[in-house]
Amino acid sequence: MKNYDVIIIGTGAANIVADAAIADHKSVAIIERGKFGGTCLNRGCIPTKILVTAANRIREIREAAHLGIHVESVHADWAAVSRRMWHKVNENDSIRTYYEQFKNVTVYAGTASFVDKKTVRITDANNHTEEITGTAIIIATGGRTHVPSVAGLQESGYITSETFFGAAYPPEPYKSLIIIGGGPIGCEFAHVFNAFGTHVTLVQHNIRLLPKEDESVSAYMLQQFEDYRIQVHLNQDTLSVRTENGEKILTCSDRTNGKK
Structure with a gap:
């Protein structure tokens, strides 16, 4: 069973912790079951703000008449806006590559669960498991949408x-x-x-x-x-x-x- 100085579950804000541990020459295990970058990059701040920026421009153009600027029509290209958004989101691949280059870092693709206070079991997409231990374990799995209990x-x-x-x-x-x-x-x-x-x-x-x-x-x-x-x-x-x-x-x- 491999032992690490730091085990980090999730690759959003906790990447700051990973960077500090790497700089301090500690052995680091990073566990991620989805895309690197966490909530902010993949489904939160960054993609939504790209869409919001486009929506803001649409509003500004449509409401420019009060400034004396008249525009006959506004054509919003959803496909072009979406391509720009996905181009940014897909930077998650380069984040994974960045961490995989360090000799003192091991990246695990899978879901983490606790065996005990210092032992984590990793289950990959094929349901294979591996257990590792760590001196410090950081949980940074991000937020999830609250789905209300509604009939139907x-x-x-x-x-x-x-x-x-x-x-x-x-x-x-x-x-x-x-x-x-x-x-x-x-x-x-x-x-x-x-x-x-x-x-x-x-x-x-x-x-x-x-x-x-x-x-x-x-x-x-x-x-x-x-x-x-x-x-x-x-x-x-x-x-x-x-x-x-x-x-x-x-x-x-x-x-x-x-x-x-």
Whole structure:
């Protein structure tokens, strides 16, 4: 059984720890079951901001009339924007290559689980296992989307950030989109797809959008969304989802009076 000074599970923010350990000439084991770069590079900050930047430019051009600049039409090339985004995301390959070059680093592709406080079992895609030990073990597996318990959701299907920036990524903007959740990520996706011409409906459990922000920020965001004809339903309990004629239908209830 191999022993390491440092075992690192996850290759997002923990790469900072890996760099420090490598510089200190420690033996390092890096375990990653997916793509290097973690949440930020693969399905978070970086890909979403590339889409947001494009959406922002669309907005600026469409709203330039108040500055005396008139543009007859705006053509948004989803395919070109997507190519730019995937080009950046695919830098995860070079991150893996970077760490594999160090003699004191071993990269393991697989899922980690604990045998005891100092022993980690790695299970690869073929279900083969290997156990290693470490003096220090860093867990940095990132965040996961909270999927609410809604009747019919599993049967109808849904998309999270994990699947959106993967097999479910659309070849063109959706015709229509329902977003459950009005936090930063929900609002971000509403902004992007509305700018690209998608009919967006946002359902929020809280009484306001961006509930962790100042009330004035929430009110401004709501007004912006209404101006952009994004349908926003606040203070809602999401009850069920069903599919009819290829369309998903969401049933929700107002938390104040129970009206559906």
